[in-house]
Amino acid sequence: MTKRKECQLCLQDVSSEAPVISSDAYLTTYRSFKEGSLRHPSIKMLHFVRVVNESISFSLDEEGLCADLFWKVLDELDECNLTRLGCDEHKPTFTCQVLYFFIVTRMHFYARDVNRRLQTREKVAIATKKTRLL
Secondary structure, eight states: OTTTOOOHHHHHHHEESSOSSSGGGHHHHHHTTSTTOOOEEOHHHHHHHHHHHHHHHHHHHHHOSOTTHHHHHHHHHHTTTOOOOSOTTTHHHHHHHHHHHHHHHHHHHHHHHHHHHHHHHHHHHHHHHHHHHO
C-alpha cells in the first residue's frame, strides 16, 4: 500500500513495526531489509482480513463460481459491520482499495484452482475415451 498511499496515519493503521504473530512473521522479517517489501500487519488489518476471508469463503461455499459472486461477497460484508481502515480523511477510499484488492486476488486464485481441477477432469475423460477406443 505504500506505493499508492503517502499518508502515515493510513499506513500505521494497516502495518506495525513488530510482528503481532510470533512464528508466522519469518518471511516478513526475512524481506524487511528491502524498501517496499513485506510488512507486519497490524491487529486491525489482521481482523479485517479475517472477516473478509470468512465472508468470501462463506459466499464461495454457498454459491460457488457465478457471475454475481463479487456482489454477493459485498452483500455478505455489508452485514458484518466491517472495520474501516485508514485515517478519517482517507477511510472510505483506502478501505475500498484494500477490500477490492483482497477480493479480486482471492477470487483469482479460487478460479484458477477450479479451472485447474476442471482441466484435470477433462484430461482424465479424454484418456478414458482413448482407452475405450483401443
